[in-house]
Amino acid sequence: MGCKLCGKEEFYKGLCKEHYINYFENLVKKSIKKYSMLKDSEKILVSVSGGKDSHAVAWVLKKLGYDIELFHINLGIKNFSEISLKEVKKLSNILDLPLHVVNLKDITGKTIENVKKKHCSICGITKRYLMNRFGYENGFDVIVTGHNLDDEVSFMINNILNWDIVHLSKHDPVLPAHDKFLKKVKIFYEIEEELILKYALAENIPFTTAECKYRKDAITLRHRMYFNELKKYRENIKLQFLHGYLKHKDIFKVDDNFKFRECEICGMTSAGKICSFCRVWKIKKNFKLQSQI
Amino acid sequence: MGCKLCGKEEFYKGLCKEHYINYFENLVKKSIKKYSMLKDSEKILVSVSGGKDSHAVAWVLKKLGYDIELFHINLGIKNFSEISLKEVKKLSNILDLPLHVVNLKDITGKTIENVKKKHCSICGITKRYLMNRFGYENGFDVIVTGHNLDDEVSFMINNILNWDIVHLSKHDPVLPAHDKFLKKVKIFYEIEEELILKYALAENIPFTTAECKYRKDAITLRHRMYFNELKKYRENIKLQFLHGYLKHKDIFKVDDNFKFRECEICGMTSAGKICSFCRVWKIKKNFKLQSQI
Ligand SMILES: [Zn+2]
Ligand SMILES: [Zn+2]
Ligand SMILES: [Zn+2]
Ligand SMILES: [Zn+2]
Incomplete structure (x- = not known):
């Protein structure tokens, strides 16, 4: 056929x-x-990890004519970070796009390797903080990440199992800007991982399949398998679950009067006195966020 | 050891x-x-299916000194229904408790075998209706069913996957009486299936392990496996999920002003003009619900 x-x-x-x-x-x-995700006039920062999803984001946005630059964080994970950086550089060369690389060690004196536990959650805090701060300080309007449909539904089910209402209120394809937080967009919100992989292969997009060694313990991997098994019962279950969420998400509405403040150390927007980045990395005084290449 | x-x-x-x-x-x-499930003065109807869970309910309530009688529905599923009835009769003899048996075919002229699809959902409607109507017409105060912790969390996740907010508001251990609906109680709400099985074996409770042939397709079986796999990550995950639900269930609050009415055919409490029992079995005029044995 x-x-x-x-x-x-x-x-x-x-x-x-x-x-x-x-x-x-x-x-x-x-x-x-x-979902009115992007405007033509917006300056877009794409956070690229070395993997297929974020690389496909940069690739397709470039092809569609958007104004984008690339951002990458070197987390200092042995082998994995070197391989990732190599693929990110390849991508930036092929697409002819500016690449900004930030080294976690330059800022904190430490790498993810030096963390004792909760690697995935600390890694998440770190990536979200650094890409937002870099984008904010360098005049970008929006950050686009590579989260896909499988990421979304597995995080959602994890938040439901924990009844984490605050995070359940945030599974939108577009998170609007507020305070010093830039607008954040997931262009693959409705697209399954498998489709992105096939696109990356079809287009010969450079990427690494290396997996972070800390990821294998993550319970969210189990959730992903679960949804793939449920597809046998209902082919469209992931998308139906996501659309049901969008229809009903107001039940997770949290107090809108919450006032954010500025982190006493770095000055970025924070829920508490000290932001989670400065807290987990024990930052004592503010730093300049410089990128290299 | x-x-x-x-x-x-x-x-x-x-x-x-x-x-x-x-x-x-x-x-x-x-x-x-x-959960203040039962009062000493209450007349309890225990709905027994032939399986370990409902039989263990009758067994333990009898031992604890409650005033109970047994109720069973013959669904007319070949082999399965005969085997089930046999075990139910054994139980009633050993416990020396009155047993009321209702034949679906006597009422509807049909059995579950005659149904073309959605067997599990029609079976659920049928059981809930008949046990409630029998209990209501015969002066019982409360119906106790054999639903256990595994049932509860797997139904809950199924309702979440479908964003079925109405049913999500009803996962309580005790559903109070209203209109012609009797109070309903799940005494095994917090107890895992495995523990009930071991109790039934320890006590030599008669029961059948025969499974209804329609059940194997049910997606809720897949959910049960999922929770058992998640236990490897967090031993207490089922109970934590259930307790989180009880803490947050108000987010599923539905319109309290909803007015129930009486089914135009059978007169029992109904959401619409005709109750779901009369609708799925195409009942044309009211019937007397007689039990035998
Ligand atoms: Zn073609
Ligand atoms: Zn800070
Ligand atoms: Zn002992
Ligand atoms: Zn009716």
Whole structure:
């Protein structure tokens, strides 16, 4: 069976490579429009990790003509961080896009390797803080990340199992800017991981399949498998679950009168006296966030 | 390693048979007290299916001295229903308790076998209706069912995946009486299936392990496996999830002003003109609900 549109060799989903690429990019365009994710005038920072998802974000946004630059954090995880940086540099060369690299060690004197436990949660705090601060200080309007449909539903179910109402109120495709937080967008919100992988392969996007060694313990991997098993009962279950969430998310509405303040150390927006980044890395005085290449 | 209390041969959970029985019955007593499930004066109808859970309910309530009678529905599922009825009769003999049996075919002219699809959902509607109507017409105060912790969390996650807010508001251990609905109680709300099985074995309670042939397709079986796999990450995850629900369930609060009415055919409490029992079985005029045995 060849491509259902042109008869050429099938690549994926009954389409040849060329028509699949078209199909995928149309999916992304539809999501961007449906959720009013991006404006043409916006200066976009894409946070790239070295993996397929964030690289595909940069790739497709560049092809669609958006004004983007790349941002990468070197977390100092042995082997993994070196490999990731190499692929990020390749991507920036091919796409001819500015790449900003920040070294965690330059700022904190430490790497993720020096952390004793909760690597995934500290890594998350660190990435969110650094990309937001860099984008904020360098005049970007929006940060786009590589989170896909599988990430979204597995995080959501994890938050439900913990009845973490605060985080359950934040599973939107677009988080608007407030205080010193930039707007954040997930252009792959409705797109399954598998489709992104096939797009990256079809387009020969450089990326690494190296997995962070800390990730294997994460319970969210179990949730991802669960959803893939549930697909046998209902093919569209991930998307239906996500759409149901968007319809009902007001039940997780939290106190809107909450006042953010500025972290006493770094001056960035914070819920408490000291922001979670400065807290987990025991930052004593403010630092300049410089990027290299 | 013997029983941690008396040194005799271990049966389960580091306890001998006798001490395990004690431990289990104390768990049930604690739940009954904690959630004010039952009063001594109440006349209790226990809905028994032939399986271990509902039989253990009758067994433990009888031992604890409650005033109970047994109720069973013959659904007319080939082999399964005959085997179930046999075990139910054994139970009623051993416990010396009145048993009321209702035949679905006598009422509707049909059995679950005649249903084309959605067997599990129609079976649920049928059981809930018949036990409630029988209890209501025969002066019972409360219905106790065999739902356990595994049932509860797997139904809950299923309702969450469907964002079924109405049903999500009803996962309580005690549902108070209203209109012609009797009070409903789940005494095994906090107790895992495995513990009930061990209790049934320790006490030589008669029960069948025959599974309804329609059940194997049920997606809730997949949810049960999922929770058992999640225990590897967090031993107490089922109970924590349930307690989190009880703490946060007000977010699922639905319109309290909803007015129930009486089914135009059978006169029982209904959300619409015709109750779901009369609707799915196409009942044209009211019937007398007689039990035999
Ligand atoms: Zn084609
Ligand atoms: Zn700070
Ligand atoms: Zn003992
Ligand atoms: Zn009716």
